[in-house]
Amino acid sequence: MNGHPAFSVERSTRTSRIGSVIGAVLLLVLISVPFWGGRAEMRFIVEVCYYLALAQMWNLLAGYAGLVSVGQQAFVGFGGYMLFVLSIFLGLNPLLALVLAGVLSAAVAVPTALVVFRLRGAYFAIGTWVMAEVYRLLFAQVSALGGGSGKSLPVAIVKSIAASRSLREMTVYWVGLAVAVAAVGLVYAVLRSRHGLALTAIRDSERASESVGVENFKTKLWVYIVAAFGTGMVGALIFLEKLRISPDAGFNLLDWTANVIFIVVIGGIGTIEGPFIGVLVFFLLRELFADLGSWYLILLGAVAVVIMLKAPQGIWGLIAERYNIHLFPVHRRLLLSKDDKIPGED
Amino acid sequence: MSLLQTRSLEAFYGDFQALFGIDMTVEAGETVAIIGANGAGKSTFLKALCGLMPGLNGEVRFDGLELGDLTAHAIVRLGLALVPEGRKLFQSLSVEENLLIGAHTKRPGPWTLETVYGLFPMLHQRRHAPGTDLSGGQQQMVAIGRALMSNPKLLLCDELSLGLAPVVIKDIYEVLPEISAQGSTVIIVEQDINQAMAVSDKLYCLQEGRVTLQGHPDSVTRDQITQAYFGMEQA
Amino acid sequence: MEWVSTIIQGVLLGGLYALFATGLSLIFGVMRLVNIAHGDLIVLAAFVSLAVVSGLGLDPLMSLVIVIPVMAAFGYILQRGLLNYTLGNNILPPLLVTFGLSIILENVLLEIFSADSQRLLAGGLETASLALPGGLAVGTFPVMIFVSAVAVIACLQFMLYRTALGRVFRATSDDQQTAQLMGIDNRHVFALAMAVALAIVAVAGVFMAIRTNFDPSVGPARLIYAFEAVIIGGLGNPWGTLAGGVILGVSQAIGAKINPGWQILAGHIVFLVVLVVRPRGLFEKVQDL
Numbered sequence: 088m089n090g091h092p093a094f095s096v097e098r099s100t101r102t103s104r105i106g107s108v109i110g111a112v113l114l115l116v117l118i119s120v121p122f123w124g125g126r127a128e129m130r131f132i133v134e135v136c137y138y139l140a141l142a143q144m145w146n147l148l149a150g151y152a153g154l155v156s157v158g159q160q161a162f163v164g165f166g167g168y169m170l171f172v173l174s175i176f177l178g179l180n181p182l183l184a185l186v187l188a189g190v191l192s193a194a195v196a197v198p199t200a201l202v203v204f205r206l207r208g209a210y211f212a213i214g215t216w217v218m219a220e221v222y223r224l225l226f227a228q229v230s231a232l233g234g235g236s237g238k239s240l241p242v243a244i245v246k247s248i249a250a251s252r253s254l255r256e257m258t259v260y261w262v263g264l265a266v267a268v269a270a271v272g273l274v275y276a277v278l279r280s281r282h283g284l285a286l287t288a289i290r291d292s293e294r295a296s297e298s299v300g301v302e303n304f305k306t307k308l309w310v311y312i313v314a315a316f317g318t319g320m321v322g323a324l325i326f327l328e329k330l331r332i333s334p335d336a337g338f339n340l341l342d343w344t345a346n347v348i349f350i351v352v353i354g355g356i357g358t359i360e361g362p363f364i365g366v367l368v369f370f371l372l373r374e375l376f377a378d379l380g381s382w383y384l385i386l387l388g389a390v391a392v393v394i395m396l397k398a399p400q401g402i403w404g405l406i407a408e409r410y411n412i413h414l415f416p417v418h419r420r421l422l423l424s425k426d427d428k429i430p431g432e433d
Numbered sequence: 434m435s436l437l438q439t440r441s442l443e444a445f446y447g448d449f450q451a452l453f454g455i456d457m458t459v460e461a462g463e464t465v466a467i468i469g470a471n472g473a474g475k476s477t478f479l480k481a482l483c484g485l486m487p488g489l490n491g492e493v494r495f496d497g498l499e500l501g502d503l504t505a506h507a508i509v510r511l512g513l514a515l516v517p518e519g520r521k522l523f524q525s526l527s528v529e530e531n532l533l534i535g536a537h538t539k540r541p542g543p544w545t546l547e548t549v550y551g552l553f554p555m556l557h558q559r560r561h562a563p564g565t566d567l568s569g570g571q572q573q574m575v576a577i578g579r580a581l582m583s584n585p586k587l588l589l590c591d592e593l594s595l596g597l598a599p600v601v602i603k604d605i606y607e608v609l610p611e612i613s614a615q616g617s618t619v620i621i622v623e624q625d626i627n628q629a630m631a632v633s634d635k636l637y638c639l640q641e642g643r644v645t646l647q648g649h650p651d652s653v654t655r656d657q658i659t660q661a662y663f664g665m666e667q668a
Numbered sequence: 669m670e671w672v673s674t675i676i677q678g679v680l681l682g683g684l685y686a687l688f689a690t691g692l693s694l695i696f697g698v699m700r701l702v703n704i705a706h707g708d709l710i711v712l713a714a715f716v717s718l719a720v721v722s723g724l725g726l727d728p729l730m731s732l733v734i735v736i737p738v739m740a741a742f743g744y745i746l747q748r749g750l751l752n753y754t755l756g757n758n759i760l761p762p763l764l765v766t767f768g769l770s771i772i773l774e775n776v777l778l779e780i781f782s783a784d785s786q787r788l789l790a791g792g793l794e795t796a797s798l799a800l801p802g803g804l805a806v807g808t809f810p811v812m813i814f815v816s817a818v819a820v821i822a823c824l825q826f827m828l829y830r831t832a833l834g835r836v837f838r839a840t841s842d843d844q845q846t847a848q849l850m851g852i853d854n855r856h857v858f859a860l861a862m863a864v865a866l867a868i869v870a871v872a873g874v875f876m877a878i879r880t881n882f883d884p885s886v887g888p889a890r891l892i893y894a895f896e897a898v899i900i901g902g903l904g905n906p907w908g909t910l911a912g913g914v915i916l917g918v919s920q921a922i923g924a925k926i927n928p929g930w931q932i933l934a935g936h937i938v939f940l941v942v943l944v945v946r947p948r949g950l951f952e953k954v955q956d957l
Binding site for chain 3: 149153155157201202205206208209210212213214216217218220221224225227228235340341345348349352356380381382384385387388389391392395396399
Binding site: 483485504505506507509510514515517521523524525526530533534535537538579583 | 832835836838839841842843845846847848849850851852853854
């Protein structure tokens with residue numbers, strides 16, 4: 088050795104490499120579903136996709152940046168409405184409108200943030216909720232968008248997505264898949280970026296990271312805008328699939344925030360893997376207990392409460408702790424060559 | 434039977450061990466001084482007695498009872514009171530309210546508002562002022578008075594002289610004999626060795642979480658103290 | 669004259685909002701807990717009253733004799749058995765647990781009482797009115813609510829600043845660890861604070877149920893009004909909270925007067941303006957409950 092210590096910094100692990108192979112195979116299978124699956128399966132997978140994407144975005148906010156929002160439905164509804172506005176009034180192709188809906192959501196997140204960032208902690212949470220209510224009430228006032236009763240996407244625009252119904256459903260399916268993959272990729276990219284370390288610092292201790300000079304405000308604002316972009320795009324996807332939007336459906340607390348929070352908390356907050364597990368559990372419980380009506384929501388709420396109290400790191404946290412698995416390696420690890428040893432580590 | 438006895442007391446802050454097997458015996462009526470440099474474990478020891486240290490090994494017997502896992506508020510009810518480092522007055526309470534909250538346990542005994550005001554007449558004049566409007570010395574008097582209001586069998590005083598002018602320190606220390614005379618046993622923790630030696634019947638010196646010297650203040654020499662305090666031979 | 673009447677109605681509505689807000693504010697003051705389920709607890713109180721009224725045939729206002737102790741006891745148990753375990757340095761557990769609780773409460777009420785809209789009938793009290801000089805008339809019951817709000821806040825202030833329990837609340841709010849050194853059991857004190865808060869919630873819930881229609885889903889909106897009143901008035905100032913409630917009520921009344929669809933929106937917008945211009949509220953009081 089020429090005097091340099093023999094180590095390297097790596098982020099991937101053996102399990103993460105195995106995980107990415109399995110992930111790639113799974114993704115290929117999912118891409119092929121429209122060629123052999125039925126209409127119901129496709130609709131179901133799209134729903135799973137948008138819940139996964141919403142969960143990733145909320146987790147980025149709450150789990151990493153400490154911004155516990157209960158008002159993300161603001162961006163779901165806003166993104167959904169933007170899809171309708173851009174395609175109906177500006178005649179844009181719905182798929183282009185979907186991406187632009189994300190961009191516009193990010194833009195509207197800036198003034199929103201300037202208001203809600205004046206509140207801290209739990210007050211921030213309720214502040215975001217008020218903002219979502221404001222958006223809901225504002226859109227209910229716009230008669231061109233159907234006011235309180237909402238609006239359907241005109242047939243001509245629906246047809247502009249694809250010529251036939253089955254082709255349109257395939258397109259929406261692939262877009263849904265792409266949005267989910269993009270959401271996961273976005274979070275992964277954010278965490279591996281310059282801001283990633285700052286975010287982990289914020290997550291681990293707000294006070295400590297302030298004292299080491301992390302520019303909390305800028306980082307948080309940036310994350311808030313990124314999450315609004317993702318959430319707005321998912322909102323556009325949701326209502327591209329539903330073909331009809333109304334203020335109550337678009338800005339629905341239960342559907343777009345409560346369920347999402349339960350997914351993340353149950354799966355494991357502050358990890359990329361957590362929302363995957365959470366979505367699995369969420370849909371499993373729904374398939375099993377959906378006909379119980381409100382008891383299903385009581386059960387879901389109770390499970391989330393118990394997990395928050397007894398295992399706040401969620402199901403994935405328990406798995407990762409027990410088996411030391413990280414499928415999305417966002418931590419940097421120090422690897423020493425085999426003949427070197429860290430003093431005191433055996 | 435001794436009023437307080439600790440055996441092999443160890444305390445931890447997470448992975449960091451702050452106390453290593455402290456054995457200490459305090460008889461009723463004594464005034465005991467614990468001295469030591471910054472970080473020697475003095476305050477940790479007092480916190481451990483009060484039930485404020487979660488990570489604790491060993492045994493603490495107070496008035497014949499093993500304190501074990503008792504919570505801080507339960508321990509206070511048994512007759513142990515702390516004058517915390519930095520006074521820690523309740524900011525939104527007046528002087529008199531601070532004293533009254535000290536009597537929350539309603540333990541009977543000689544200390545009441547009247548007798549505490551008798552001990553510190555200054556506080557009576559300022560009884561309606563917010564605790565934080567007082568000078569450092571006056572705040573220390575409130576903190577002592579507040580602890581006395583629980584009529585403790587054992588009064589623990591953490592760094593009474595910290596941040597106070599010498600003349601104020603003298604005033605504060607002058608009341609200690611009166612407190613003892615009313616039946617309280619006193620443990621004082623001090624960095625000011627002279628002050629501690631002057632008032633105490635027994636001396637413990639801590640260094641890096643261990644007892645390095647113990648004895649009667651008259652029977653230990655300067656050199657012994659210096660060595661026990663700083664952990665080095667005299668040059 | 670019509671506008672004067674609108675503003676008076678808004679002020680009186682503000683009394684109800686102040687009642688919604690007082691419990692929320694007390695809990696935050698004593699234990700720094702923001703209870704997302706607060707609005708659902710108000711609705712719970714309304715349904716408890718409904719059950720008492722239909723079960724025992726009591727007058728709704730008389731039902732308070734039962735609803736207040738029931739809600740207070742529920743508050744004590746809820747705090748001691750669940751919410752105490754969420755308190756600590758991490759803001760997530762209290763937030764998410766009370767959020768979960770909110771969903772659970774709403775759906776339990778839905779399961780028991782269905783989604784039907786309900787109303788408590790107080791024997792004509794809800795429609796009675798008082799004549800004011802200048803040909804104005806105000807509802808008797810809204811006036812009663814406003815007076816009750818003032819009385820509740822005055823009692824709470826008396827309790828906080830003149831009683832031993834209030835002293836314990838303030839000391840615990842200042843410094844939990846030192847409070848323990850006074851022999852104060854935090855868990856018990858927090859539970860007592862929640863009991864007091866839910867006693868106030870009981871009053872708010874019953875008044876709401878006589879004044880307007882309610883169903884299991886209206887809780888979140890009550891939480892938001894309570895929250896807005898607290899923030900507009902300034903944290904830690906009960907009379908500020910009353911003022912905040914009044915400002916919110918007047919804004920909503922004026923908004924509704926201009927366009928019925930703008931009632932709630934006008935309230936939110938005034939709240940947001942206050943938040944941007946005076947983030948610490950209009951009547952902030954430092955270092956107190």
